[in-house]
Amino acid sequence: TVGLAIAFPALNTLIKANSTPNIITVLAGDFVAPSLLSSLDSGYGMVDCMNLCPISHVCFGNHEADIDHQELLERMKQFNGVWLNTNMQDFGRTAPGVEHAQLPEYDIITVTNGEHTRKVGLLGVLSNDPALYRPGAFGGARIDDVDAKLAEWYERLTGPEFGCDVVIPITHQYIPEDTRTCERMRNRGPMESPAFPVMIGGHDHDVFSDEIEGCWVLKAGSDAKHAMIIAVSWADERRETRPTISYELQAVSAYRPAPLLSRAVTKHHSLVRALELANLCDLCEMAEKLG
Numbered sequence: 001t002v003g004l005a006i007a008f009p010a011l012n013t014l015i016k017a018n019s020t021p022n023i024i025t026v027l028a029g030d031f032v033a034p035s036l037l038s039s040l041d042s043g044y045g046m047v048d049c050m051n052l053c054p055i056s057h058v059c060f061g062n063h064e065a066d067i068d069h070q071e072l073l074e075r076m077k078q079f080n081g082v083w084l085n086t087n088m089q090d091f092g093r094t095a096p097g098v099e100h101a102q103l104p105e106y107d108i109i110t111v112t113n114g115e116h117t118r119k120v121g122l123l124g125v126l127s128n129d130p131a132l133y134r135p136g137a138f139g140g141a142r143i144d145d146v147d148a149k150l151a152e153w154y155e156r157l158t159g160p161e162f163g164c165d166v167v168i169p170i171t172h173q174y175i176p177e178d179t180r181t182c183e184r185m186r187n188r189g190p191m192e193s194p195a196f197p198v199m200i201g202g203h204d205h206d207v208f209s210d211e212i213e214g215c216w217v218l219k220a221g222s223d224a225k226h227a228m229i230i231a232v233s234w235a236d237e238r239r240e241t242r243p244t245i246s247y248e249l250q251a252v253s254a255y256r257p258a259p260l261l262s263r264a265v266t267k268h269h270s271l272v273r274a275l276e277l278a279n280l281c282d283l284c285e286m287a288e289k290l291g
Contacts, residue, residue, distance in 0.1 A: 007224035008049040008265055009257030014250060015053060016258075018229050022111040025054065028202025028219075029061020029126065029172035032075050037272050042071035044078070045268030051080045052261055057107065059084045059124025061172045061202055065137040072138075082107045084124025084170060087149040090141040106153055108162060116237050121157035121164035125149060127173035127203065146173060147184045154188060154195045166232065166243050167195065172202045178217045186213035190240060198230065198245045207249060216245045224252050 015025055031050065032043025050058075058081060064072060076083055085091060085103035107122045128143040150169055157164040171178060178201055188195040194214035201208070205222040220228040229248045234241050 006265060006269075007252050008053055009259075009261035010252045010255040011224050011227065012053050012258040012261045013255040014227055014252055017255065018250075022109075022113075024056045024109065024122075026170055026200050027055045027058045028124075028170050028200055029059050030063040030202060030222075031058065031061065032072065033063040033066035036275070037268060038067060040271045040275070041268070042067045043075050045264075045271075047075050047078045048268065049261060049264055051078075052264055054081065056081045057084060057122060057124070057170065058082075059086075059170045059172055059202075060088060060126040060138075062127065062132040062137075065133060069139045076103065082122075084122060085126075086123045086153060086169075087125045087128065087144040087146055088138065088141050089144075091138055106157060108157070108164060116234070118165040118234065119163060120232070121153075121162065121167040123150060123153050123157075123167065123169045125169060125171050125173070127177060129173075129177075146171070146177065147181050150181065150185065150195075151188065154185070165234075165239065166197060168198055168200065168232070169196060170200045170202075174203055175201075175208060175217070175219075179212050182212040182215045182217065185215070189242075193242060197243050198232065200228075200230070209247065209249070216247070218247055220249070226250065227252055 185195040198216040201219040207221040208219040
């Protein structure tokens with residue numbers, strides 16, 4: 001996340017250059033930690049820059065459990081976008097007296113192009129691999145099985161209750177887990193088609209793009225060195241028409257930094273700069289005492 005904070009000014013320009021009326025901006029977890037800055041401000045500077053960028057949708061990453069639990073609750077309050085939490089709904093119930101701990105299990109956005117309207121359901125899931133977490137992580141909340149929750153919410157969102165035309169998961173799990181998800185969801189869609197046309201992923205640090213069992217798994221990698229511009233489009237207005245996925249990987253450094261974000265990054269990194277300049281130990285004085 002150190003690189004992510006530094007990249008925010010150019011990322012803001014990239015978002016503006018690729019903006020459309022139906023755009024969302026996604027960060028798939030691991031944003032409040034780990035970094036030297038977050039060890040000093042518990043992710044406050046990161047979330048401030050995310051709001052300015054802006055980032056519209058996030059999900060939990062395993063490193064969100066790195067900061068103090070109460071501080072994490074404050075970051076949730078601070079974030080201006082939608083913090084999706086599809087498979088850790090125990091999170092709120094394990095924080096008694098904290099009314100803002102409950103996060104949405106889904107979000108639905110309506111996209112339009114003239115008279116053509118589609119409803120897009122968004123989910124956000126976090127790996128439930130116990131090896132990723134220390135005891136008591138996330139206030140002791142239970143992380144439910146990713147695939148079971150995705151299957152449950154796919155049925156609900158595409159059913160008569162919500163009537164979504166497509167469901168797109170934001171995932172924070174490793175590629176083998178994403179592959180397993182694609183395999184398990186490959187024939188749950190209409191006419192035994194894949195349930196999801198695309199999954200937007202995090203957790204892995206490298207760029208990844210591959211079509212697995214008819215579902216594109218797209219990851220832009222860590223530290224915002226790259227951004228994945230993803231287009232979801234329909235050839236016609238028929239409900240049964242499956243959307244087409246196209247994407248483009250862009251280097252964030254190719255864009256000029258935005259002045260407002262540059263000032264914000266400089267302000268927040270003053271904490272790190274002060275630590276770098278701090279005199280932690282006078283070696284000469286210590287040598288005299290030891291001598």
